[in-house]
Each structure stands twice: as C-alpha cells, then as structure tokens.
Amino acid sequence: MKHLMNPLDLSVEEMDRMFDLAGDIERNPEKYSHICDGKRIATLFYEPSTRTRLSFESAMLNLGGQVIGFPDGGVSSAAKGESVADTIRVVSCFADICAMRHPKEGAPYVAAEFSKIPVINAGDGGHQHPTQTLTDLLTIRSLQGRLDNFTVGICGDLKFGRTTHSLVNALARYKGIRFIFISPPELRIPDYITEMLSSKDIEFSEVIKLEDSIADLDVLYMTRVQRERFFNEDDYVRLKDFYVLTQEKLRNAKESMLILHPLPRVNEISVDVDSDPRAAYFKQVQYGVYVRMALILTLLGLVPEEYNA
Ligand code: NCD
Numbered sequence: 426m427k428h429l430m431n432p433l434d435l436s437v438e439e440m441d442r443m444f445d446l447a448g449d450i451e452r453n454p455e456k457y458s459h460i461c462d463g464k465r466i467a468t469l470f471y472e473p474s475t476r477t478r479l480s481f482e483s484a485m486l487n488l489g490g491q492v493i494g495f496p497d498g499g500v501s502s503a504a505k506g507e508s509v510a511d512t513i514r515v516v517s518c519f520a521d522i523c524a525m526r527h528p529k530e531g532a533p534y535v536a537a538e539f540s541k542i543p544v545i546n547a548g549d550g551g552h553q554h555p556t557q558t559l560t561d562l563l564t565i566r567s568l569q570g571r572l573d574n575f576t577v578g579i580c581g582d583l584k585f586g587r588t589t590h591s592l593v594n595a596l597a598r599y600k601g602i603r604f605i606f607i608s609p610p611e612l613r614i615p616d617y618i619t620e621m622l623s624s625k626d627i628e629f630s631e632v633i634k635l636e637d638s639i640a641d642l643d644v645l646y647m648t649r650v651q652r653e654r655f656f657n658e659d660d661y662v663r664l665k666d667f668y669v670l671t672q673e674k675l676r677n678a679k680e681s682m683l684i685l686h687p688l689p690r691v692n693e694i695s696v697d698v699d700s701d702p703r704a705a706y707f708k709q710v711q712y713g714v715y716v717r718m719a720l721i722l723t724l725l726g727l728v729p730e731e732y733n734a
Pocket of ligand 1: 548649651
C-alpha cells in the first residue's frame with residue numbers, strides 16, 4: 426500500500442502523471458464525479474487548518490465520496506490519551522484513505538506504519554507538507570507551462586515553514602532550478618536542505634533582503650512566520666513583520682514573475698498586491714483541490730486507464 430509522507434515518495438514521472446490527471450480533472454470535472462462513490466476519506470487534523478482540510482474534503486466530495494473526521498485533536502480520543510497508532514487502527518475500520526495533520530514531526534509516519542489504509546501527511550510539525558508541494562508545482566506548471574529552468578526565491582520563515590522544506594526537495598529534482606533563500610538569520614533554511622543541494626551541485630544563495638534579489642526571480646514563494654513553532658513570543662514579535670511584500674517592492678520584479686504563498690497570509694503580502702496579475706496565491710488554492718483529487722485516485726488505485734502508463 427502506498428502512503429504519501431514526503432514529496433520524494435513520488436517519482437518525477439509519477440508526479441508528472443498526477444499533474445496531467447489534475448489537468449484533465451480541471452477540464453472535465455463531470456467525468457470524475459462518481460469514481461469514488463461509496464469511498465470515504467478520514468481527515469484527522471490535530472492542528473488548525475482551513476485550506477488543507479477543506480480541500481481534501483472537497484476533493485473527495487467532488488469524486489462522489491464521503492468525508493468523516495475531526496478538525497481538532499481536542500475533540501478526539503487524543504484528549505483522553507489515545508496514541509496515533511491506536512487511532513489509525515480504529516479509523517482504518519471506518520474509511521478507505523486518511524489525511525493526517527499533526528504538530529509532532531513524524532506522527533503521520535507512525536500512523537502509516539499501523540494503518541490498513543493509505544495515509545497522507547497533511548503537514549507534520551515543522552517538517553514536511555507534501556500535498557502543498559503538489560499544489561505549488563501544479564500551479565507553476567499550469568501557469569508557466571514547465572517546471573524546469575527557474576530562479577525561485579523562497580522568503581520568510583524557512584526554518585519552521587514545512588511547505589518550504591517539501592518544495593525545495595521536490596523542485597531540486599528538475600533541471601536548471603536555482604534557489605535564493607531570503608530569510609532573517611534566525612529563520613534560515615535548515616542545514617540538511619542546503620547540504621542536500623550542495624551534494625547535488627544545485628545552485629543556491631542565502632540573502633536577508635528581499636529587495637536585493639527580487640529582480641532575478643521567476644517565482645517568489647512568500648511564507649508566514651510560524652508563530653506556533655516559536656519558543657518565545659518576543660522572538661516572534663521581533664521577526665513577524667520582517668518581510669512585507671508591497672506594490673512598491675514589486676516595481677523591480679519581472680512582469681512574468683509568479684507570486685505564490687501557501688496561505689494563510691498574515692502581514693507578509695500587502696492586500697494591494699492581490700490585484701497584481703503576478704499574484705497567484707488564490708489560484709493556487711483551486712489547484713490544490715484538483716491535485717488532491719488526482720492524489721486520492723492514485724492512492725486508491727482508481728486512476729482512469731489512460732493515465733496509468
Ligand atoms: C501551511 C501549513 O500549514 O504549513 N498552510 C497550508 O497548509 N496551506 C502554511 C502555514 O501555515 O503558514
């Protein structure tokens with residue numbers, strides 16, 4: 426049985442096939458509206474979420490399936506002390522597939538070990554968020570027509586931002602990708618990621634000021650400072666408004682640059698940027714539904730013949 430813990434669990438070819446399928450879902454939604462009749466997804470969310478949980482639920486409903494789950498560990502038996510291993514053994518009796526978000530790094534991996542159904546990591550602490558990466562890549566591919574030969578700027582909380590860790594892992598497999606990591610020194614991208622890039626001879630640089638590199642970028646990936654992962658509030662307050670993208674700062678950016686953000690946004694993108702044609706963060710949310718539909722079909726073995734090369 427296949428689970429999805431990290432974007433690297435899928436080969437580049439498997440991802441490309443999933444993006445083709447997501448494109449077909451976008452163009453022909455009615456063709457997919459009953460493939461999951463009688464199937465259920467369980468959404469087990471021990472951490473807050475709007476987009477990820479609701480997009481998994483929308484994805485399953487769009488496929489004709491049903492949804493069970495909880496939006497908060499506090500209303501589940503976790504509050505009575507039940508382990509993730511026991512919860513997933515129970516949920517395996519109720520659902521066909523499960524998406525789990527958990528504040529502890531590795532919790533969905535434990536679930537996968539004890540599960541009888543495919544488990545999708547919907548974000549584990551400050552570690553990985555593979556389905557956000559599928560969303561990000563599908564957005565870039567759909568709007569720019571390719572996934573190679575880009576200079577990608579990733580800005581904000583690169584230490585705790587799990588979306589950035591998964592995104593770098595996945596993009597590093599495409600040709601001609603160059604990364605510019607833009608963060609305050611305290612929120613640098615983890616060493617294990619820069620070591621992976623160096624070992625593969627992938628070009629990257631680390632800078633503090635967004636203004637210095639914005640003109641070089643083909644994609645600007647903004648992120649929120651992850652308040653919930655800070656050890657003290659003073660550090661969070663000091664760093665939270667370190668970056669604020671405004672129309673003024675975009676003056677030097679390329680006309681074709683894509684602005685992405687996994688959302689939620691706090692202050693890091695001014696609302697005056699929302700109407701800029703380069704702002705793609707709300708389109709990204711819609712692509713997140715298509716790609717999760719494609720993922721559910723893939724993990725349940727229900728992909729239509731023509732995409733199962
Ligand atoms: C992200 C997450 O949960 O890691 N949100 C999301 O899933 N779209 C980013 C964040 O919370 O800042």
